[in-house]
Amino acid sequence: MSTTAARRAGLDPLALRRDFPLLTAPRPDGSRLVYLDSAASAQRPAAVLDSMDDYYRTTHANVHRGVYAIAEEATRRFEAARLAAGRLVNAPRPGTEIVFTKNVTEAINLVAYSWGRRNLGPGDAVVLTEIEHHANLVPWLMLAEERGLELRYLPLGEDFRLDLSDLERTLEGAKLLAVTCASNVLGTVVDLAPLAAAAHAAGALVLADAAQLVPHRRVDVTALGVDFLGFTGHKMLGPTGIGVLYGREELLEAMPPFLGGGEMIRDVRLDGFTPNELPWKFEAGTPPIAEAIGLHAAIDYLTAVGIDAVTEHEEQLTALAVKRLSDAYGEDLTVYGPDPAAGPRGGVISFSFKGIHPHDVSQVLDTRGVCVRAGHHCAKPLMRRLGVTATTRASLYLYNDEEDVEALVSALGAVADFFA
Amino acid sequence: MAGLEDLYREIILDHYRSPRNRGELPTPPAHRAEGFNPLCGDEVVVYAEVEGGVVRDVRIGGQGCSISQSSASMMSAAVKGKSVAEARRLLRDFKAMMSIHEASLESDPAESAAEPEPVDLETLGELAALQGVVKFPVRIKCATLSWNTLAQALDEVESGSSAN
Numbered sequence: 001m002s003t004t005a006a007r008r009a010g011l012d013p014l015a016l017r018r019d020f021p022l023l024t025a026p027r028p029d030g031s032r033l034v035y036l037d038s039a040a041s042a043q044r045p046a047a048v049l050d051s052m053d054d055y056y057r058t059t060h061a062n063v064h065r066g067v068y069a070i071a072e073e074a075t076r077r078f079e080a081a082r083l084a085a086g087r088l089v090n091a092p093r094p095g096t097e098i099v100f101t102k103n104v105t106e107a108i109n110l111v112a113y114s115w116g117r118r119n120l121g122p123g124d125a126v127v128l129t130e131i132e133h134h135a136n137l138v139p140w141l142m143l144a145e146e147r148g149l150e151l152r153y154l155p156l157g158e159d160f161r162l163d164l165s166d167l168e169r170t171l172e173g174a175k176l177l178a179v180t181c182a183s184n185v186l187g188t189v190v191d192l193a194p195l196a197a198a199a200h201a202a203g204a205l206v207l208a209d210a211a212q213l214v215p216h217r218r219v220d221v222t223a224l225g226v227d228f229l230g231f232t233g234h235k236m237l238g239p240t241g242i243g244v245l246y247g248r249e250e251l252l253e254a255m256p257p258f259l260g261g262g263e264m265i266r267d268v269r270l271d272g273f274t275p276n277e278l279p280w281k282f283e284a285g286t287p288p289i290a291e292a293i294g295l296h297a298a299i300d301y302l303t304a305v306g307i308d309a310v311t312e313h314e315e316q317l318t319a320l321a322v323k324r325l326s327d328a329y330g331e332d333l334t335v336y337g338p339d340p341a342a343g344p345r346g347g348v349i350s351f352s353f354k355g356i357h358p359h360d361v362s363q364v365l366d367t368r369g370v371c372v373r374a375g376h377h378c379a380k381p382l383m384r385r386l387g388v389t390a391t392t393r394a395s396l397y398l399y400n401d402e403e404d405v406e407a408l409v410s411a412l413g414a415v416a417d418f419f420a
Numbered sequence: 421m422a423g424l425e426d427l428y429r430e431i432i433l434d435h436y437r438s439p440r441n442r443g444e445l446p447t448p449p450a451h452r453a454e455g456f457n458p459l460c461g462d463e464v465v466v467y468a469e470v471e472g473g474v475v476r477d478v479r480i481g482g483q484g485c486s487i488s489q490s491s492a493s494m495m496s497a498a499v500k501g502k503s504v505a506e507a508r509r510l511l512r513d514f515k516a517m518m519s520i521h522e523a524s525l526e527s528d529p530a531e532s533a534a535e536p537e538p539v540d541l542e543t544l545g546e547l548a549a550l551q552g553v554v555k556f557p558v559r560i561k562c563a564t565l566s567w568n569t570l571a572q573a574l575d576e577v578e579s580g581s582s583a584n
Binding site: 418 | 423424427428433459460461462463483484485486487488489556559562
């Protein structure tokens with residue numbers, strides 16, 4: 001089926017499932033694996049696995065160094081992955097503005113370390129939010145302690161979206177706004193473009209944590225107006241160990257290197273070194289070559305399915321899931337997140353169920369082949385703001401369908417029976 | 421495949437629904453220690469009042485899953501009124517039952533042994549009900565959380581640090 005035809009026909013999750021070996025592997029009791037934890041990490045289609053396997057089997061060699069044929073090919077594939085990552089988010093200059101890291105956490109730490117240390121000093125303000133993942137919180141807490149920064153937080157509003165009523169005052173005099181694009185707990189999708197514009201008007205740069213956005217929605221860094229943006233391969237059908245930092249060329253140009261070693265240098269003497277040009281200035285040591293190639297395959301797969309089709313599928317399925325959960329359990333189940341009818345919303349559904357602890361909920365769900373996440377989801381301040389220690393979280397992706405939703409709803413019945 | 425009945429024995433659910441020794445103790449004279457489960461989502465607070473080498477009183481606070489809360493409840497009942505030495509013995513035996521040998525965690529040469537001593541489940545009383553947890557390794561941390569937190573409190577008593 002051609003890409004256009006697939007898009008017109010809408011996304012067919014059952015057909016897509018067949019591309020994912022783990023989801024279709026035969027299970028001892030013949031049941032279906034209901035994987036509802038893609039927000040933690042997504043599954044891999046065979047195309048991604050094949051791309052990495054083929055690389056290792058036919059053309060692995062270290063990159064940027066070898067003159068021989070397989071080294072040339074390895075380098076070509078690696079750099080092609082970089083350009084693909086840049087095109088995915090519409091970076092103006094993918095050849096210099098895309099830096100490979102090991103994940104989003106490292107990408108944010110890179111900015112905190114290289115840009116933050118050079119440009120932030122005592123009394124400087126950084127604006128964050130109450131809903132951040134620890135990856136976009138802890139690096140700033142660390143930097144704040146080291147450099148005497150003032151951290152300000154945009155609060156969570158009653159409707160589970162950001163409360164922007166005090167935005168102008170919060171941004172006043174700030175040097176950086178670091179914000180998530182989509183919450184990994186609430187499913188809230190942040191309307192980033194106007195937020196970024198307000199930050200720029202106040203003289204602040206903008207860093208976007210797009211870990212939960214890029215796998216699920218079209219992202220255009222130029223249209224959003226962000227200065228830095230991070231995303232990660234393993235949440236978008238790619239392998240673990242590969243993340244991407246987009247940074248505006250003039251910013252990256254002015255920043256000192258992050259990690260030191262080989263590859264990121266132009267010249268090294270006993271008394272000093274000259275850093276390499278962009279983007280390799282920020283890529284020290286042998287990079288995750290196979291992983292970058294796997295990421296490229298994941299980007300191609302998502303593009304072929306159609307990212308807009310993925311978004312539409314998830315929004316429909318999320319609305320269905322929230323409705324089914326409400327129909328089945330009413331007051332016994334509380335969803336923490338915006339109403340799907342009220343606007344764009346990610347396929348992440350965090351909930352409390354009958355006062356039963358998430359560990360226990362997920363334990364019983366496991367006996368029904370339903371995989372959900374229990375805990376604080378690397379967002380402890382948000383948990384405190386919601387007044388809970390932990391929640392159970394189900395997350396949807398392109399390979400989930402109505403049958404998965406029903407399996408979740410019915411398995412929760414088993415939870416209720418067991419702990420009644 | 422291990423069933424839920426192995427994990428959630430009746431005693432465990434009883435302690436979960438009616439946890440013993442919930443509350444706080446004034447500090448000082450009691451010591452307060454807080455523990456967080458690396459399998460995130462459980463928090464436990466242990467208040468221990470130790471006088472004359474005896475654990476005179478224990479209270480449990482915090483929120484967590486049925487395994488962590490029931491284990492904390494059972495722990496509190498088991499150590500209250502015991503000497504510190506007896507409490508530490510129970511801790512060692514409980515961890516041995518959870519197949520965790522203390523030496524491998526604390527790397528204290530004085531404590532390490534080549535082979536773990538076989539645990540007499542009789543001495544553990546109700547705590548033996550948590551034995552099924554070993555079939556669900558990820559939940560072992562839930563079961564040991566309150567014990568590790570108690571150990572923290574006892575360590576503080578022993579080092580003579582002022583109660584917070």
